[in-house]
Amino acid sequence: MEWRKCYLDLVLVPLGLFFLLVYHLWLWYRVSSKPLHTIIGINSIGRRLWVKAMMKDNDKKNILAVQTLRNTMMGSTLMATTSIFLCSGLAAVLSSTYSVKRPLYDSVFGAHGDFTVVLKFVSLLVVLVFAFLCHSLSIRFLNQGCFLINVTPSHDSHVTVAYVVDLLEKGFALNTVGNRLFYAALPLLLWTFGPLLVVFSSLTMVLIFYNLDVAFQDQKVIEHICV
Numbered sequence: 001m002e003w004r005k006c007y008l009d010l011v012l013v014p015l016g017l018f019f020l021l022v023y024h025l026w027l028w029y030r031v032s033s034k035p036l037h038t039i040i041g042i043n044s045i046g047r048r049l050w051v052k053a054m055m056k057d058n059d060k061k062n063i064l065a066v067q068t069l070r071n072t073m074m075g076s077t078l079m080a081t082t083s084i085f086l087c088s089g090l091a092a093v094l095s096s097t098y099s100v101k102r103p104l105y106d107s108v109f110g111a112h113g114d115f116t117v118v119l120k121f122v123s124l125l126v127v128l129v130f131a132f133l134c135h136s137l138s139i140r141f142l143n144q145g146c147f148l149i150n151v152t153p154s155h156d157s158h159v160t161v162a163y164v165v166d167l168l169e170k171g172f173a174l175n176t177v178g179n180r181l182f183y184a185a186l187p188l189l190l191w192t193f194g195p196l197l198v199v200f201s202s203l204t205m206v207l208i209f210y211n212l213d214v215a216f217q218d219q220k221v222i223e224h225i226c227v
Contacts, residue, residue, distance in 0.1 A: 009116065012195035016187055016202035023206045024180065027213055039213055040176065044169060051165045054149055062150045069146045069168075073139055076175050079182060080135035083128045086185075090125045094118065124188040127181055134178030141171030 027038065035041025054065040145168045151159045183205060190197035 006116075008195045013191060013198050016195075016198035016200075017184075019199075019202045019206055020184055020187070023209060027209075030214075037215055039215055042215055044172070047168060047172065048165050051149065051168060052161050055152070055161050055164065058150060058152050065149045066146050069142055069149070072172075072175070073142045073146075076135045076138045076142065076171075076178070079175075079178060080132050080139065083132035083135065083178075083182060087125055087128045087132065090121055090128070094121050094125075120188065120191050123191075124185055127185045127188060131178045131181035131185070134174045134181060138171045138174035138178060141167055141174065145171060 027040075031038050031041050031044075035044065054061050058065075145164060148159050148164050148167065151157070151164075186205070187198045187201045190201050
């Protein structure tokens with residue numbers, strides 16, 4: 001009977017994570033090929049126009065630019081703090097000898113041996129560590145952008161609008177990756193209650209992400225606004 005429980009974990013957990021991986025690979029291709037069909041692509045174009053406007057009229061909009069980037073950094077800081085806080089809690093659970101898992105695991109599907117329990121927590125820990133890393137790097141790029149966005153562009157200066165835009169885009173891209181890794185920790189967390197919840201939660205998240213990532217507005221109107 002135990003091998004059947006392990007079989008559920010070996011099949012359902014990779015299947016649920018595979019759904020998330022395939023969706024984000026499709027989203028990456030969509031953003032690369034048809035950015036105006038995605039919210040991420042439209043926001044990226046909008047940020048480029050915003051940076052150009054901020055640096056063009058720097059004397060009047062420098063405070064607005066810094067405050068906007070500061071608010072973004074506060075969001076990344078919150079997510080990084082939350083990720084490392086959860087990592088600390090998981091590390092404490094892994095190193096603790098106190099166990100309350102037996103009454104719970106007797107009532108759920110899937111394997112719940114000592115190795116499987118450690119695998120669940122370690123997988124969750126690794127995902128949260130990478131989420132913390134992405135948010136930390138995002139803060140670094142956004143912090144540099146706060147300084148350089150107030151530089152008046154000139155012909156003999158290496159700090160151009162394109163350079164600042166590229167710097168901020170890296171920060172926002174890392175912020176997005178960090179958020180998606182943080183959200184991917186939810187199916188792994190639900191894995192502690194059984195592998196069936198991993199598949200259900202992954203499919204639910206894919207549907208939610210699709211509605212949040214795809215632009216359903218009239219593309220002609222969007223193209224006119226971006227141009």
